[in-house]
Amino acid sequence: MDTIGFICERTHPVFWPVAERLAARGFDVVFFDPGERVTHAEIGDLAALVNETVRPESFAALHYADRVGVPTWNGFVPTTALSCRLVAFNALEAVGCRIPAITFEKPAGDSVARERYSWTGQPTLGGPGDFYQERVRTDPIDYKYYAVDDGRETHVRVLTTRSKLTGQTDLVSEGDVDITLAAQVRELLDRFEARALGVDFVRGEDGFYAVDVDPAPSFTGTGMERRIADSVASLTTIGA
Numbered sequence: 001m002d003t004i005g006f007i008c009e010r011t012h013p014v015f016w017p018v019a020e021r022l023a024a025r026g027f028d029v030v031f032f033d034p035g036e037r038v039t040h041a042e043i044g045d046l047a048a049l050v051n052e053t054v055r056p057e058s059f060a061a062l063h064y065a066d067r068v069g070v071p072t073w074n075g076f077v078p079t080t081a082l083s084c085r086l087v088a089f090n091a092l093e094a095v096g097c098r099i100p101a102i103t104f105e106k107p108a109g110d111s112v113a114r115e116r117y118s119w120t121g122q123p124t125l126g127g128p129g130d131f132y133q134e135r136v137r138t139d140p141i142d143y144k145y146y147a148v149d150d151g152r153e154t155h156v157r158v159l160t161t162r163s164k165l166t167g168q169t170d171l172v173s174e175g176d177v178d179i180t181l182a183a184q185v186r187e188l189l190d191r192f193e194a195r196a197l198g199v200d201f202v203r204g205e206d207g208f209y210a211v212d213v214d215p216a217p218s219f220t221g222t223g224m225e226r227r228i229a230d231s232v233a234s235l236t237t238i239g240a
Contacts (some may be wrong), residue, residue, distance in 0.1 A: 002047035002236045003028040007038065007058050014219045014228070015052055021229040027236070034058065046070050048235040054083050054119045054216050071235035074215055078192035082215040083118045086131070089210075092199070095187040096180075097210035100133040110135045112165065118214070125165050133211070136204035137163070143175055143201040143208065145185045146217055148227045151234025154189060155227045156182045163202070181208055188213070195231050 004022055008015045010031045019029040027047075032038045034053040038061040043049060049065045050073045051058045062076040082088045089099050100112070106128070113129025115121040125135070140163045147156050158175035181201060189197050198217030201208045219228060 001026065001028045003030060003045060004048045004050065004232060004236070005030050005032055005038070005042070005046045006050045006052065007032045007034055007061060008050070008052035009034065012052065012218070014222075014225060015050070017225045018228045018232065021225065022233060025229075025233060027233070032061075037061075040064055040068075043070055044068060047237070048073065048232060050232055051079060052216050052218065054079065054214075056119075058216070073232055073235060074192075074194045074196060078194040078197075079215045082192065082194075082197070082213045085114055085116055085118060085212075088118075088213040091188060091191070092184075092210045092213065095184045095191065097184050097199075097201075098207065099210050100136045103132050104130075106132055107134075112211075118212075122164055123212075136209050137202040138205055139203060140165070141172065141203070142211075143181075143203070145177075145181060145199045145201065146196075146219055146222050146224065147182075147185045147189050147198075148196045148219075148224055148231050149189060149194070150227055150230035154186050155224065156185060157222045157224060159221055178208065184210075195235075196228070 004027050006015055023029050034055055037057055043065050048071045059080050062072050062079055065072045066076045092099055111132040112123045112135050113127045113132055114123050116130040142161050142163050144159045147154055156177055158177050160172045160175040185199050198214035199210055200212040202211050
């Protein structure tokens with residue numbers, strides 16, 4: 001029986017149902033605590049490794065899995081590269097996204113302070129940061145694009161949520177997919193050979209700007225459990 005490992009909380013509202021779907025298809029599923037080291041022996045026994053968290057412990061596990069040929073969702077390169085915000089913004093520009101202007105000195109006007117790495121802190125208004133971006137939004141809404149490659153095609157869904165900058169991130173509604181933005185997200189996924197990504201957009205006076213990339217999205221509220229299960233299964237000999 002093929003075993004699939006999840007670096008994820010066992011009670012996760014999306015990945016626990018995904019694991020149940022995979023178990024119903026004949027896979028054995030094990031969960032690893034996101035804060036604990038996954039041993040080389042544990043990784044070597046897997047048919048595939050799924051990561052849902054951006055943490056140094058996850059990076060080490062993904063790096064070893066890639067090195068010994070255990071298929072990963074996502075791999076070491078997309079997870080680490082897109083967790084570095086300046087690298088992620090460069091990649092977004094390369095696929096045609098507009099991003100807010102970046103400065104390394106705090107500007108006098110309204111700006112968003114950001115940390116270099118996505119695991120070290122959330123964006124803030126008016127606070128200190130490693131770098132700063134122009135605040136371009138015209139409403140307090142994030143347009144969160146989620147993409148999943150199931151081995152045959154890439155599926156995209158959009159959720160609109162209150163901006164992290166408001167201190168609230170409750171779900172507002174499912175949004176309409178913008179064809180141009182969806183194509184850019186698919187291109188980003190393809191360039192990094194990723195299986196899943198999340199990209200946050202905001203609306204400015206002259207259109208949409210990309211403001212964040214998540215290489216290990218939670219997919220909460222998307223209803224994409226079956227797509228994710230298909231994607232994970234396709235990494236293995238059973239699901240191929």
